[in-house]
Amino acid sequence: MYEIPGFTDEHHIPSAIAVLTSGGDSPGMNPAIRGVVRAALHRGIKVFGINKGYSGLIIGDLEEMNSASVTNIVQRGGTILKSDRCEAFKDPAVRHQAAEVLKEKGIDTLVVIGGDGSLTGAHYLTLENDIRVIGLPGTIDNDIYGTDDTIGFDTAVNTALEAIDKIRDTALSHESLFLVEVMGRNSGFIATHVGIACGAEMIVIPEYEVKVDAISSQLASNREQGKGSSGIIVVAEGPKPGLTYDLAKQLKNHGQQPKVCILGHIQRGGIPSGHDRILASCLGASAVDYLCAGYNDIMIGVRRGKIVDTPLAQVIEKSKELDEALFQRALLLHK
Known part of the structure; x- marks a missing residue:
């Protein structure tokens, strides 16, 4: 599925590798852990799992892992x-205290699976201490710079779609309008993909200003043309709580009668999709390849079907922009 780089220089074999998951959990973290563990053991490298992310690292909550430690976990959501x-x-x-914990265990490399905040911690850990780090993008939001896809995004989209397909049955039966809120505080990746896939009437995302008058006028126009008697508006949660309820209230003032459904953390859980299992497994195993080839302070992701690396400094400094052409196509399909 992915074109994986081949390395001829493997003179930087770590003495031991530690792996942790940090921040919000995402479906596919377990296959990523499995990828790291199995690839390291294949090279005869010891692997340690860190419990509860950086919090566990600080207090030394580590345990050595073997092949059996990651048996039958690829289908499990969350993170073991x-x-x-x-x-x-x-x-x-x-961070210095955390580095000392690793060194006392004879561990000189760390794989961090998480989002922007987790990768920021990894970057500063290696800058300030003699610990090599590799980051893997584990977040359902798909908002990490340097990768087309993140671990958990595909599953989150499919989970939201499954829920919306059920909501639509009620919307059709009562000829009613639902505002369905999906995750996405600062980015509309989930909302845009879900909106296209479910055939939503409209999509509201943080990247574009919410214009209630325009939304209400469009809804009225749709109904006049007989193509909007019932439907779904997908709303990204946005940076401030309550956006969807505020939008519903404003629409009521414009003569609409929307109902609100907040999907919330249901999007984080569940069985990871086949896509996320493959992505996570390949990235986890590749993390070990990159460490053995001497790489440090990078995140491994995918671009155009290839596994690539991006300096963590760029990952945390730059923003991943939503594909405007994709969003415009979504608007076209919903007219």
Whole structure:
């Protein structure tokens, strides 16, 4: 499925590798863990799993893993290593403490699976300490710079679609309008993909200003033309809580009678899709390849069907932009 780089220089074999999952969980983290563990063991490298992300690393909650540790986990959602959001890791002294924990265990490399905040922690950990790091993009939001796809995005889209297909039955039966909120505080990747796939009447995302008058006029026009007697508007949650309820209230003031359905954390859970299992497995195994070839301070992702690396400094400094052409195509299909 993915074109994987071949490395001829493998003179940087780590003494031991640690792996952790951090931040919000995403379906596919377990296959990624399995990829790291199995690829490392194949080279005779010890592997340690860190429980509860950076929080577990700080207190030394590590355990050595073997092949059996990752048996029958590819189909499981969440992460067997657990996860956490560790505010303390923003402190350089805490990062130094974490590095010392690794060194005391004879571990000189770390694989971090997570989103923007987790990869930022990995970047500063290696800048300040003699620990090599590789990051893997594990987030359902698909908003990480340097990769076309992130671990968990495909599953989250499919989970939202399954829910919306059920909601549509009620929308059709009552000829009613539903505002369905999906995740996406700062990006509309999930909302745009879900909106296209479910045939939503409209999509509301953070990248574009919400114009209630225009939405209401379009809905009225659709109904006059007999193509909007019932339907779905997909709304990204946005940076502030309550956006969807505020939008519903404003639409009511314009004569609409929308119902609100918040999908919430249901999008994080569930069995990872086949796509996410393959993506995560390939990225996990490739992390070991890159470490053995001497790479450090990078994130491994995919672009145009190829596994690629991007410096973590760029990953955390640059923003991944939503494909405007895709969003415009979505608008066209919904007219």
